[in-house]
Each structure stands twice: as structure tokens, then as C-alpha cells.
Amino acid sequence: MNQLPVEYLFFVGAIGLVGIGVAGMLLCRNLFRVLLALVIAEAGANLLLVLTGYRWDAVAPIVLPGMPAGTTMVDPVPQALVLTAIVIGVGIQAFAVAVLIKIYHGYGSLDRRRLAAMLDRDMNELAGVGPGRSPEAPAGKRPFPPPEQQEGRS
């Protein structure tokens, strides 16, 4: 009965991957790293899905000649779902990287905060409104002012 801890280890690993990914998405400043963090989180979610249908005493769900009737097989449904999710994920990642290249050409930076400030300015320009005070801007001085603050306000 030393299977149980191993299985738990996998579950912990899968959820840990998701945690690492989500933390990376929130904390990283470079957009490419944020994308990589998303990929890690997706890997965790996929691993968890595979684990839902996995059995240690079973074989792959493919009927081969000479296989005794009643052989235990792993559940194929999560595997099919994960396969689909991986394919979708790869497609979206490729698209995201392409868009990222366009962003780099357009803005010359991949820094999240700088880009957010520039996006805000672009949207204001597009709409023809002045920079003005953002309603979310803090009233006083921040304890740790981000370096790009002046740029966003100009």
C-alpha cells in the first residue's frame, strides 16, 4: 500500500504547478514570463485532469489482440479531454507569442506596468480625451512609487 502516498504526491504536484503558474502570472513583470507562467498553470490543470482517471493497476485503453477479456483499463475520457486541452493550449500560446512580437514592435517594451500606462495613453488618444486623473490613482504619495509613474501621468 505504498501507492497512496505516490498518488498524493502527483496531486500535490499538479496543484502546485497551478499555484506556481498563477503566482507567476500575478508577480512577473515581463509579459513573456507571464505567458510562460500561464503555460505552467495549464500543465498543472492538465496533469490534474489526467490523474482523475488514472489507475495504477490498469493498462492504456486500447484493445490489443491477445488481451484477456476484462483487463482493467484507465479511463479514456480525461485523457481525450487533456489531449484536446493541450492542442488548444498550444494553438493559443502560438497566437499569443505572435501577438507578443507585434506588441514588442509597436511599443518597444514588454514590461507590464509600462505597457499598461502606454495602453491607457493610447486609448485616451484614440478617444480624444486628455490624460487627466485616473479615478484609481491614489490620492497621496505611495510608499513605493513605481518607476514608470511619471511616464504614465505626463
Added chain:
Amino acid sequence: MNAVALLVVLPLLAAFLTPSLGRVSGLAAKLLGPAVLLFCLGLVWHYSTGDGLPFSIALGGFLPPLGINLYVDSLALLFAGIVFLLVLLAWPWGDGSREQYALLMLLAGSSAALALSGDLFNIFVFYELGAVASFGLVVSAGTRAAHLATFRYLLISGLGSVLFLLGVAIVYINTGTLNLAHLATLAPQSLNNIQGLVAFVLILLGVGVKAELFLVNSWVPEVYATAPGWVSGLLAGIVSKLAILVLLRLLILVFDFPDAHNLLLLLGVAGFVSGELAAWWARDFRRLLAFSSIGQLGLVFIGFSISGQAGVMAGLAVALHHVLVKPALFYLAESWGGALGRLRGAGGRSPLAAAVFVLFALSLIGVPPLPGFWAKMLVIMGLAGEGGNLQITAIAAVLVVTVVEAAYLLRLVGSFYAGDGPEAVPSKQGPGDISRALLFAVGLLLAMVFVLPLGDWLSSVSGEAMNVPHYVAVVLQRGELQ
């Protein structure tokens, strides 16, 4: 083979063919999509007027719960019809590229599939497909701001799909099935616990990205402000509504427990309050519409949080009203998309467009006898019928925030008729945009006149959607091999 599958297959096939067809003949690529959409609309009409609803078809010859099925009832057909109609109305006749045509057909096909699907697995796949199509459409604006807005949208959407997958994994661990009807039979025993609630929260946040749910809606103002106007209209009209339909199905069939409803109520109130307050702050027309859209969808969630048929009906009424109003406003924004100050005196320059805007604004606020009034009324009556402390607080919040909504919309309406502004920009309201908006206005007025039969019909639609035993019976027993 039952022809219902054509509703999904034909748009996807058209999406596949359009780019290559466009190389041979541009006109053929332009006409293929609308032809397919018209055919699909006819098919939807045929099924919704015929009898034998609801029915379910098993695809590929495997019976549910093992196989994948499409479930066809009035609600699914209603949303599929809305999808095809809105895509047809938004079709960029003048300046579309063949890539945009293909993406539009992809969006139509995946949205119709979301409406019809009876399986969590399929819902995930088509949800992602629709997401990819919407990324492509937003990016097609071609500006660097659109690229960045799309990327940020993509990140949130990707995070949403990770959460959705986690939720699906928890559901699967507990039940061992992904078929909605099968889940409906198992959920009362195996998901009515803390794990079920966690799964619901994860799936809610996952689907909520597209449904502009509070917490995961930061992409909305950026994308709506940078995408082409007709794309924003489609996103607000179709993509968010289909996400809501998915959520409604899951709520009715799988996660029908009080905690889920209360959570929905809280998030809905938060969305409504934050969206309308942000709209009050907005200084340009498009972001005002985007924030107001967040607010309206919050109201939809408040509606769905009411238990029983009253809640489904209230949520659907608000959602359908939003489908009528918001795309039309985004069409107006095609030429009005700018600082609000620039719209001073617009009433004198383009009286018709201003009149249409006034009509929509009044309906959004909920001035009787416009349909928006009845939708809001249904929500408030439903909340009052529940009568809990949370619900009464929600009523107060909705009423107070409606005043804010009225303040910013009427402030804008007032400036339309306040003489010429400082920078009198000549109105460039194109005939195409205003005639599209006019169509929606006519629809709104018709809905106002026929509000009683519409109410009866909506009540029967939501009653049918609420009938879980019937759903299960239709899918699991009578799902004939086609």
C-alpha cells in the same frame, strides 16, 4: 442524421473554406458566410416552430452518457438564432477582409455549438474556439493598442480556462461523467458538498471571464475601446450571452444549491455597482458602453441568483434586453467613439441617431413602458419574493445604482441637446451604422408593444429550461441513434 448538427457544422465548414475561396473570388468569400447564416436561421426557425421540442441527438452513434449529444430546446434555439442574426447584422460588407469573414463564421459556429451542447467536454472545446475567434477579431483592428488589449484579454481568458479545467477535474473526480444530463442525476448526492462548491466557483470564474463577471472583467474596457466598433458589439451581444447561457445550464442542472445562488448574487451586485460607477467616471463613449455592459451583466447574474423559474426568467429578460440595446449602441459608437465632450450638440447634427440613443438610454435606465423597465422589474420582484436579508440589500443596491446609471446617461442625453459644443465636429454618422442601430430600435419598440405575449413566451421557455427531470429523460432515455 438529424439536421441540427448542420447548425454547428456549416458555419465551421464555411470558416474553413472562406480563406481559400477568397483567393479565387473575393465576392464568393463575402457571400458564402451570409448565405450559410441565412440557411442556419431558416433551420432554427424550422425547428423552433415545429413540434417535438425538446429533443436530443447523439452524435457519432454513441448514446449518452458515453456519447456526446446536442440538446435542442427553445432556449438553445433562441440563443442560436440570436447568434446567427447578430453575426449577419454585423457582417462587414464594405471593409471586411476574408480573415475576418472566416473568424466571424468560426465565432458563429462555436457559439451555436455552445448553445446546443449537452456535454461539459464539448462546452470547453467550443468555448475556447469562440475565444480564439474573438481574439482574432479584436486583433484585426491592427493597431498596437488592439494587440496589447488582446494579449491582456488572452491572459485572463487563459487563466479562466485553467480554472475551468480544474473545476471540471473536481466534477469528474466526484461523479465520473461529463454529460450534463448524467451530472444532473448525480449532482444532488455527489456534488452537494464543499467540493461541489469549489468546482462551481472555479467554473464560474472560468466562464465568467467571457460573461464579464466581477473579478475577471478587467479586459472589457480595454478590448471594447480598441476593437472595431462592430466587433465590440458582437462581443457584448454574443460572446457574453453564450457564456451566460452555459452558466445558466450548469446552474440549473448541476450546481443548484443555495450557496451557489448566494455567491452569484454577491458577484452580480459587485459587478452591477462597480460597472455602473465606472461608467459614471468614463470620459469617452466606448468605455462608457463597456462599463455599462459590465453593469448590465451583473444584473443578469443577480437575476440568475433568484431560485426557481422567476430567477431564470428575470436573468433571461435582462440578457435579451442587453442583446437588443448594446450592439446598437456600439454601432452608434462607430462614429461617436470619442470623448463625451465632443458629442455636445449631437442632437442638432444627427437628430435620428440622437433620438435612437435617447430611446436606448431610457430603456437601459428602465423607464416604463420600455422593455428595460420590465426586465429590471422582474429582477426586483424576484428578489423581493425571496425576501432574505441579502436579497433586500441587493434590491437597495440595484435601485440606488440605477440612479447613478440614470445620472450618467441623462447627463449625456442632456449634452446632446445643449447647443453646439466648443469643438463642433461635423457628424460622420455613416448610413450603414445608423440603419443597423435603427433596426435594433425597431426591435426594441416592437418588444415594448408585444411585451405581454413576449412575457408569456419567456415564461414558457424558462419553464422548459427549468424542467430538469424532463431534460434528463430526454437525453438519457429517448436520445435515439440518428
